[in-house]
Amino acid sequence: MIPCRTRIWRPPWPLDVAAALEPHRRGRGDPAYRVTPDGAIWRASFTPDGPGTLRVLARPALGEVEAQAWGPGAGRLLEELPDLLGARDDPDSLRPVHPVVRRWQALRPGLRIGRSGRVFEALVPAVLEQKVPLAESRRAWRYLLRRFGEPAPGAPDMRVPPPPARWARIPSWEWHRAGVEAVRARTIVNAARVASRLEEDASERRLRSLPGIGAWTAAEIRQRAVGDADAVSVGDYHLPALVGWALAGRRVDDAGMLELLAPYAGHRHRVTRLVKLCGTRPPRRGPRMPVRDYRAF
Template identity: 70%
Template sequence: MWGVSVRVWRAPWTVDLRRVVDVHRRGPHDPAFTVAPDGAVWRASHTPDGPGTLRLRAREAEVEAAGYGPGGGWLLERVPALLGEGDDPAGLEPHHPAVKEAVRRQPGLRIGRTGRVWEALVPAVLEQKVVVEEAWRAWGYLLRRYGQPAPGAPDLRVPPPPGVWARIPSWAWHRSGAEAVRARTIMTAARLASRLETAETSAELDRRLRSIPGIGVWTSAETRQRALGDADAVSVGDYHVPGMVGQALIGRKVDDAGMLELLEPYAGHRYRVTRLLEAHGSRAPRRAPRLPIRDYRSF
């Protein structure tokens, strides 16, 4: 039996725990992530040492972390990285009033890193070109069916390792709502997962990811943001982000090219700026009907 290990980490800044780690949550019913009534964040992961669960509680700059299961120690070691210890926002110089105000209001926001490429890649692929609720539904179904109970938190599920994803049958993908294209991309990537995990830089990971059929610039950026904490990996091709950036910075929606032009002065921090603007509540006005959530499953 694996017990629980505890550590206390004190950051040199006031930690905004939810802002930093919520980016790893895939919807309000994510089987691998939950927030307890006492405010503690629980997250399950399949680490190089095996399945583990992490519980985090923060009070200003002090974070109490508990690790459960064979992977608990691995997760505890990386709590500072997860909460943004390796991130350096000091070089960000606001060139727009909205960015300046967002920085002022979000001093505890950091770009953290999980160090787990595969667990960032799978949900990013599921979110390709669909309504996000549809992707969250697929992620939840597949984790509940193929993930194992999380150590110390049996109501949570540990995301399966690549070998399990590679063997998921076609009927289960269909039942989850993920069509063949996304399923094939994940199964192809599963055979290359060990190579992806060993990429030493974000640029190298980008090259390796985009060499896989079905993975493009958006999926690569979404993966590198979470796994490697790349503060510059802007999500080109996103349905909402360009409009949000344009509305916040110049008062009107723009396309990807316009977004990249607006973010050019923030090179090195382009993803950070989009996170800050989102956290600040920037939204582009809706002028089109909301896309429907498809459901073509047969039961």
């Protein structure tokens, strides 16, 4: 039996554990993330010390979070738990200018932007999600993790995302079987070859210097890896309409979204999260983007 390590952490502020961890989940079938009937959240990760599995259970009545971890990366995962749950975040400095944002802020006092500290681990699924329906990118993520990820310590039915070196060695036919065309596959492979430098410098400038990484992808990475509460996913298919509808009662484009978010400099991503969690959605117009499947087996 793999030994388990435990930590009890008592956050000094309101904390919504599920909301802090949800951005790291890539669909209900994510092999590296699961929620069990007892409310515990499990997450598998490849740390600098090796693979590890983290189980997090909120105990709001006691004002504490119980965490357990397995594998070579267990100690690091427990050490980083406060950062993962938003200890470095500063939501109190948000000053709403829209009454609806003030109301959402009161409704979700425990919303915090956490940081995983895993830049490449956030990069891979972000690239897989570029310009394709979520169902398509999540199918690819599941296939690649089940094919190349190792069983998670303490949870062998889960999978640990592969380290960069393993991503770099995935053959072209396996990318094709996953439904990932050459452009996205090449972006991930090229990033894997400089992964150590990305972990040292996850600035937007550094990320966007990589071929295939634009504003949207860089923002998605920074939101999760470094807890950037200001990183706006410019270029998102749905986000401008959501923000425009919630804050102005009309659909807007990227430029209009940035104009509406301008008063929230430093917190623009936080506001978009509040929009997604609390805001009403505009009526749908037209069909959804179709899920492609051009794989050959």
